Amino acid sequence: MIARRAPHERLVETAFALGWALTRHSPEPVAERLLEHAADRIYRQQGAGVRQLRANLARSGTLPGPVLDQLTQDAMRSYFRYWHEAFRLPGWSASRVVDSVVTSNEQPLRSAYAEGRGAVIALPHMANWDLAGAWACLTGMPVSTVAERLEPKTLFDRFVAYRERLGMEVIPLSEGARTMSALRSSIGRRRLVCLVADRDLTNAGAEVMLLGEAARLPIGPAALAAATGAPLLAATLSFRGPLLRIDFSEPQSVRRHRDDINAATQTVADWFTAGIRRHAVDWHMLQPVFVADLRRRAVV
Numbered sequence: 001m002i003a004r005r006a007p008h009e010r011l012v013e014t015a016f017a018l019g020w021a022l023t024r025h026s027p028e029p030v031a032e033r034l035l036e037h038a039a040d041r042i043y044r045q046q047g048a049g050v051r052q053l054r055a056n057l058a059r060s061g062t063l064p065g066p067v068l069d070q071l072t073q074d075a076m077r078s079y080f081r082y083w084h085e086a087f088r089l090p091g092w093s094a095s096r097v098v099d100s101v102v103t104s105n106e107q108p109l110r111s112a113y114a115e116g117r118g119a120v121i122a123l124p125h126m127a128n129w130d131l132a133g134a135w136a137c138l139t140g141m142p143v144s145t146v147a148e149r150l151e152p153k154t155l156f157d158r159f160v161a162y163r164e165r166l167g168m169e170v171i172p173l174s175e176g177a178r179t180m181s182a183l184r185s186s187i188g189r190r191r192l193v194c195l196v197a198d199r200d201l202t203n204a205g206a207e208v209m210l211l212g213e214a215a216r217l218p219i220g221p222a223a224l225a226a227a228t229g230a231p232l233l234a235a236t237l238s239f240r241g242p243l244l245r246i247d248f249s250e251p252q253s254v255r256r257h258r259d260d261i262n263a264a265t266q267t268v269a270d271w272f273t274a275g276i277r278r279h280a281v282d283w284h285m286l287q288p289v290f291v292a293d294l295r296r297r298a299v300v
Helices: 007-025 028-045 048-058 065-091 094-099 106-117 129-138 153-165 178-188 220-228 258-278 291-299
Strands: 101-104 119-123 143-147 169-172 192-196 206-210 213-217 232-240 243-248
Touching (some): 028 048, 028 065, 048 065, 065 129, 065 153, 094 129, 106 119, 106 232, 106 243, 119 220, 129 143, 129 192, 129 232, 143 153, 143 178, 153 169, 178 220, 192 220, 206 258, 220 232
Parallel strands (some): 119 232, 143 192
Antiparallel strands (some): 232 243
16 A cells, blocks of 8 residues: 655645746746745645644734734745745855845854854744755855655655755654764764754654644754753744844753753744744744644544
């Protein structure tokens, strides 16, 4: 029997194929408009991913129905902007990548990184995390990251190849301790480990408060910081006109105790909450992360 792919996986594959074709054969403004129309079309279809996005965004504030509907449609456009930029990135000059990013509170990260212990950054699915990784690589902080294995394999291979062209080291998400061992090696080589951390893929995460509601987030970033002595930071991202803005938290040290790791994960969730509330339109979370939704899905 062939396993059915989840709606989000089908959406990712469709977006990837469409973006790849458009960016190779269309002028940039034309591709941008076409992808925006594609985002609107997928929004109108109200598939499972779009419905889950709406449910997640509803936690960002008390929003009347029409306002939440518009926010969801705009968030889909933001998601497809990510795809548009992501496929263009390998063709961007180094100066364009660097000039496309603005930051806040960057200096504490630079100071911590300069101490020689690498650093761990936890970030959510916001705006363009690939551009953030390319910017870090080009400004003296080589990035290692983890990629969820996608089906079909050709899709996963494309993801890995294009991120490697941007200068990142890509580690496949594996069962057991192999992924953590590879990440510890990256820290030992004084790399910046960037982990998208607003969805628990391992079922071993911590229950935290996110946007005022119980959610499950991975403990990987905090556990890696505890195991290596590297500082842990959180970051949120948002589109500001043609630019990407990255807001960094203060670095924190994490001790090797589960309670401390859970507490650090809650600190990350607090930073995510503040950033998502400011820029909910750029939060591209089309899967369940809140405990209530996870329980509902388990029952179904």
